[in-house]
């Protein structure tokens with residue numbers, strides 16, 4: 001059976017060009033970037049060349065990029081690193097209720113260290129309100145962390161405005177941009193961020209590698225001690241093959257983004273139209289206005305998202321309910337709950353995230369399959385009609 005992959009917010013396949021760029025670093029170019037000999041210099045050159053390429057995608061300077069093991073580590077380094085370094089200036093951190101667990105759980109850990117965290121609510125569309133954010137700022141606020149685009153509902157936050165607010169008050173601004181980098185323009189100066197997390201496997205790069213942008217002059221503590229790699233901020237022999245893969249993925253994203261974003265938005269809108277035109281008591285979670293090009297999150301009354309997912313899986317279609325991270329749990333998605341949905345409405349949610357390989361034919365097939373699945377499960381449910 002042909003597999004139709006529509007779960008690109010969970011992870012993406014490694015692009016063939018990315019794999020090709022990485023392969024030599026598993027073979028003859030195996031050097032350690034810290035070694036002084038020819039092999040080491042070759043690795044060091046690849047490392048610094050990659051740093052330039054990743055920086056270019058963000059409008060940053062190469063020396064502002066630190067390579068990490070992925071989005072989770074970047075988020076941990078940003079939050080713990082800033083909080084611990086700036087403890088004397090204040091103990092208050094502001095974030096949102098709809099962040100990825102990499103942020104939320106890090107904040108909970110920081111609370112145990114004595115920091116105080118405000119978890120901002122969002123509107124029904126999933127947007128942070130500037131007035132609410134402004135009202136939550138205290139004299140001892142040291143850090144604001146707001147994700148750029150949400151992994152479940154694709155909502156894009158007004159980071160530029162938040163950036164201005166944070167800058168006026170001299171508060172560090174971090175953004176988890178794992179879902180937006182490579183999909184929509186992300187320029188660190190336009191957004192006004194001091195720190196920004198990204199992950200290779202969400203933009204057709206390999207798993208287990210990412211980066212943290214750190215604006216020049218920003219002081220933070222390392223969370224991993226060792227040989228002092230990456231400007232003493234992230235010790236450990238650099239994952240050169242992974243970093244080269246991330247850099248190639250960044251180049252491809254820059255090249256393809258405008259065209260691909262428009263194509264995906266077209267497919268997304270078509271899928272929404274096809275499904276909502278045929279299924280009653282169905283809606284889109286989040287907003288269609290400020291949304292990632294490839295993201296759709298349906299809500300269906302009287303059906304379980306899990307049942308839909310398994311039915312679609314039997315037809316070779318890969319999608320998700322809520323988010324991949326919480327799909328093994330039975331609790332409703334914290335993101336959808338924050339958007340104001342009732343628990344039973346969350347359970348009927350289906351996230352579809354389109355990417356490079358998806359075509360209009362696939363969208364039409366998936367739409368038909370969703371309609372078929374909803375009708376079938378409503379037919380056998382007592383509440384369904």
Ligand SMILES: *Cc1c(COP(=O)(O)O)cnc(C)c1O
Pocket residue numbers: 009010069070071072073075100102147149150151176178179199200201202208209210
């Ligand atoms: C995937 C994801 C992460 C975690 O990135 P990893 O590289 O998988 O650790 C963090 N934040 C968001 C928004 C994500 O989508």
